[in-house]
Amino acid sequence: MSDQxxxxxxxxxxxxxxxxxxxxxxxxxxxxxxxIMVLASYAIGYNILFGYTGLLSLGHALFFAAGMYGMALxxxxxxxxxxxALLAGLVAGILVSGTLALLALRTTGVAFMIVTLMFAQxxxxxxxxxxxxxxxxxxxxxxxxxxMLWGVDLSDPVNRYFxxxxxxxVCFLAALWLVRHPFGRTLIAIRENxxxxxxxxxxxxxxxxxxxxxxxxxxxxxxxxxxxxxxxAGASFATVQYSIFPLLWVLLGGAxxxxxxxxxxxxxxxxxxxxxGITTAYMLIAxxxxxxxxxxxxxxxxxxxxxxxxxxxx
Amino acid sequence: xxxxxxxxxxxxxGSVTAAVLALTAVGLSLVFGVMRVVNIAHGEFFxxxxxxxxxxxxxxxxxxxxxxxxxxxIAPLLVGALAIGADMTILKRLKYDPERTIVATIGLLYIIQxxxxxxxxxxxxxxxxxxxxxxxxxxFEWGDDGFSLYxxxxxSTTSYxxxxxxxxxxxxxxxxxxxxxxxxxxxxxxxxxxxxMALAFGIPVERVYAMVFGLGAALxxxxxxxxxxxxxxxxxxxxxxxxxxxxxVIIGGLxxxxxxxxAAVLIGLSDGIISxxxxxxxxxxxxxxLVGLVLVFRPHGLFGVRNG
Numbered sequence: 001m002s003d004q005x006x007x008x009x010x011x012x013x014x015x016x017x018x019x020x021x022x023x024x025x026x027x028x029x030x031x032x033x034x035x036i037m038v039l040a041s042y043a044i045g046y047n048i049l050f051g052y053t054g055l056l057s058l059g060h061a062l063f064f065a066a067g068m069y070g071m072a073l074x075x076x077x078x079x080x081x082x083x084x085a086l087l088a089g090l091v092a093g094i095l096v097s098g099t100l101a102l103l104a105l106r107t108t109g110v111a112f113m114i115v116t117l118m119f120a121q122x123x124x125x126x127x128x129x130x131x132x133x134x135x136x137x138x139x140x141x142x143x144x145x146x147x148m149l150w151g152v153d154l155s156d157p158v159n160r161y162f163x164x165x166x167x168x169x170v171c172f173l174a175a176l177w178l179v180r181h182p183f184g185r186t187l188i189a190i191r192e193n194x195x196x197x198x199x200x201x202x203x204x205x206x207x208x209x210x211x212x213x214x215x216x217x218x219x220x221x222x223x224x225x226x227x228x229x230x231x232x233a234g235a236s237f238a239t240v241q242y243s244i245f246p247l248l249w250v251l252l253g254g255a256x257x258x259x260x261x262x263x264x265x266x267x268x269x270x271x272x273x274x275x276x277g278i279t280t281a282y283m284l285i286a287x288x289x290x291x292x293x294x295x296x297x298x299x300x301x302x303x304x305x306x307x308x309x310x311x312x313x314x
Numbered sequence: 315x316x317x318x319x320x321x322x323x324x325x326x327x328g329s330v331t332a333a334v335l336a337l338t339a340v341g342l343s344l345v346f347g348v349m350r351v352v353n354i355a356h357g358e359f360f361x362x363x364x365x366x367x368x369x370x371x372x373x374x375x376x377x378x379x380x381x382x383x384x385x386x387x388i389a390p391l392l393v394g395a396l397a398i399g400a401d402m403t404i405l406k407r408l409k410y411d412p413e414r415t416i417v418a419t420i421g422l423l424y425i426i427q428x429x430x431x432x433x434x435x436x437x438x439x440x441x442x443x444x445x446x447x448x449x450x451x452x453x454f455e456w457g458d459d460g461f462s463l464y465x466x467x468x469x470s471t472t473s474y475x476x477x478x479x480x481x482x483x484x485x486x487x488x489x490x491x492x493x494x495x496x497x498x499x500x501x502x503x504x505x506x507x508x509x510x511m512a513l514a515f516g517i518p519v520e521r522v523y524a525m526v527f528g529l530g531a532a533l534x535x536x537x538x539x540x541x542x543x544x545x546x547x548x549x550x551x552x553x554x555x556x557x558x559x560x561x562x563v564i565i566g567g568l569x570x571x572x573x574x575x576x577a578a579v580l581i582g583l584s585d586g587i588i589s590x591x592x593x594x595x596x597x598x599x600x601x602x603x604l605v606g607l608v609l610v611f612r613p614h615g616l617f618g619v620r621n622g
Contacts, residue, residue, distance in 0.1 A: 056416075056417075103606070103607075103610050104610070106610050107609060107610055109412060109413065110412045110413065110416065111609050113352075113416055114560070114606075114609055115606045115609045115610055118560075118603070118606035118609070119606045121557070121602045122599050122603045122606065125598050125599045125602065129593070129595045129599060247417065281431045281432045282428075283424045283428050284424060284425060284428035284432070286424055287420075287421045287427075288421065290417055290418065290421030290424070291422060291425065294408060294414050294417050294421070295418070298414070
């Protein structure tokens, strides 16, 4: 089998498997998997910037929240239908990520991390500051009647699963296409050696800007879907914690692999789910995982798989 | 009542904030300057200092001053030792790579914070100040019969707050002497200036790094013990000092100690005065945006010197 065929079989197989799983899973895991698929889309967005372009952002919660609030506020205050509201979330994501990219990409390395962290924190505080509209930490519920997308009730578990699966499929295939496209190859080259890419005549700033906007827009789409599918928008999704999560998922699954974000989200979600039954301090697991991964497995699960057995993994 | 007395009070409160902030930020600045490591867990070392102070004061019981004095010694030592342990087991193995150490210290942040939550619990607990006399602040006025002093109602500070300022200044002078007048300081500065050259001259760079990381954490813990009679110990209390230290270190110029202290005084004072007029959330938004924008447009800090 050629590498091309293997890639198609593996990634297509996963999508089909996820589609089929919903008919057999018990209700609890069915709901979890819907959540994981939306969050994995967020991780896929993060991975395009971190895994493929080599830019470590600590502020992706800003994009996730931009999508979520862009969608939720237009439903809540302007009484828009879900479809234009989702679009509003996407536009908010594009605008916010474009603005932050223009500022933050003037810096590199550690400064880039701190700048993204600070702007995301400012975003979180802004959500709190306009508590009159956003209801701050408490957040607000999006009613069932407001979640009818083209006559489909998204609060219904089956429809919700389909919507989440649809989002993941789109993000997954888009990422797969992107990283095999010359544009994606250039991003990988920037990750490996930016100076050399620039010397070859590429406009690396434009490439990084585009990568950050694609990454931010996917994150915003995930945020908008998350709010719509689970009927809630709150400031907790804008906290630093939600910037750290995608980093953790991607590190665990394997940065710079298409499968990694999903695998990482799946494992970490269930790890935290299981441990929160034992202790309220479930973020301890996240902390230990972060330290252990940086120390012992910087490649992540899928990265190790690629290094040892499947060199052809994209 | 007129505005003057309020501004005086706000700047006194601001001086307390500035004193504690300067200590915490100097710790962060030392670690960044010498090791080139951005320690996101710095706020948690601060929090640990406060929590350990509570444990010490609580288990000793009896005399408040005795418990507090013990905490002032034990907390920085314990936290410093913990930081040295973290340096040797985690940071050293990452070869002090800037980006990977940030991720690791984020992990460390959650580990320290959550273990504190599991052991110490979610409550905020006070530590009694060793002495706490109320001191009324006088204000002057031009009355019909010329210049006179009077004591506006409710305008007061405590002897403890003044002692905090004094203690912070003393420790900062100590750090200054350590860095400029002793052999250890010389070795640290040599490592900061050129790691490889220092190594070539036989300086045990890794031991210097462990010591600096420990010292930075101990400074944070010390300032937390100072503030805990005013603020109470809580497992989430590390977030604000971390943010403020970042602001101070970045504005003061990365790794420059005098700049850090100057910026701490500036930020501490203006924080006290600004929060009289603005909502605290808005003040924080402006502060975080300021840090971001300074890093983007003035990457060496407002008072920083371009080097290397």
